[in-house]
Amino acid sequence: MPALSPTLNVMVGAARKAARQIRRDFNEVEQLQVSRKGAADFVSQSDLAAEKILREELHKARPDYGFVLEESGVVAGKDAEHRWHVDPIDGTTNFIHGVPHFCISIGLERAGAPVAGVVYNPVTDELYVAERGKGAFLNDKRLRVSGRREMASALFATGLNLGPNGNPPLFYAQYAALTQISAGIRRFGSAALDLCYVAAGRYDGFWEIGLNSWDTCAGIVMVREAGGQVTDMNGGGDVLGNKGIVAGNQELHPALVKALKAVKA
Numbered sequence: 507m508p509a510l511s512p513t514l515n516v517m518v519g520a521a522r523k524a525a526r527q528i529r530r531d532f533n534e535v536e537q538l539q540v541s542r543k544g545a546a547d548f549v550s551q552s553d554l555a556a557e558k559i560l561r562e563e564l565h566k567a568r569p570d571y572g573f574v575l576e577e578s579g580v581v582a583g584k585d586a587e588h589r590w591h592v593d594p595i596d597g598t599t600n601f602i603h604g605v606p607h608f609c610i611s612i613g614l615e616r617a618g619a620p621v622a623g624v625v626y627n628p629v630t631d632e633l634y635v636a637e638r639g640k641g642a643f644l645n646d647k648r649l650r651v652s653g654r655r656e657m658a659s660a661l662f663a664t665g666l667n668l669g670p671n672g673n674p675p676l677f678y679a680q681y682a683a684l685t686q687i688s689a690g691i692r693r694f695g696s697a698a699l700d701l702c703y704v705a706a707g708r709y710d711g712f713w714e715i716g717l718n719s720w721d722t723c724a725g726i727v728m729v730r731e732a733g734g735q736v737t738d739m740n741g742g743g744d745v746l747g748n749k750g751i752v753a754g755n756q757e758l759h760p761a762l763v764k765a766l767k768a769v770k771a
């Protein structure tokens with residue numbers, strides 16, 4: 507990994523500090539008191555404690571930036587251009603079940619566009635970093651999206667969002683349709699890591715309806731800096747809004763958008 511920019515340094519420092527708390531809690535996951543927030547959306551003490559650390563660390567370094575936080579919502583900053591999009595634990599259900607596939611996701615938005623991202627899995631110690639114009643990295647390795655061109659040999663990932671912008675009937679229809687024309691669909695339960703896996707060339711693409719900007723902001727920068735494409739579900743540029751997200755390599759992204767658009771619930 508080349509020397510980190512001051513911005514990435516701040517983000518990595520915050521992620522590593524929150525990770526210590528999360529690792530401790532993951533080791534005691536059975537003792538955690540977990541309360542139910544919604545059908546598939548749990549919030550744990552660990553989530554809240556980690557978000558507090560991230561918020562404090564990021565605020566200390568950039569006191570004027572605003573926040574969009576999974577647990578605490580939108581916090582306006584004096585600087586109207588910059589906002590952190592923070593998910594303290596993306597993959598909460600995995601976390602609660604003792605499955606080591608979850609991460610801290612920190613994205614930075616500048617004037618409406620995602621410009622930097624840090625995604626860190628504290629159990630596997632996989633650290634993904636990316637900044638606009640400077641590439642994407644997994645630990646020391648530069649990332650590059652896959653070179654696959656055929657839908658039939660492509661491996662995709664997706665997720666089912668049960669939040670207000672999710673659409674389960676459409677999801678099931680998309681899942682069925684894409685299963686027929688691809689090599690397979692994975693649903694591992696962390697959208698931020700799914701996007702990083704696309705950046706790493708492990709998956710050829712990813713889509714999901716109903717995600718929030720804290721799930722995706724960091725991962726979007728990762729995919730783009732690894733040479734891939736990210737759009738909303740219509741193929742447009744509203745990637746931080748609630749229009750769904752589609753990511754993939756340059757060849758397969760348009761085919762994936764087209765195949766998804768053709769599906770009616």
Ligand code: IPD
Nearest residue numbers: 596597598665666667695696697
């Ligand atoms: C969830 C994960 C999951 C996705 C859901 C998200 P959470 O976030 O990213 O992969 O399918 O839509 O809500 O609740 O684990 O932070």
Ligand code: CA
Nearest residue numbers: 593596597721
């Ligand atoms: Ca999330």
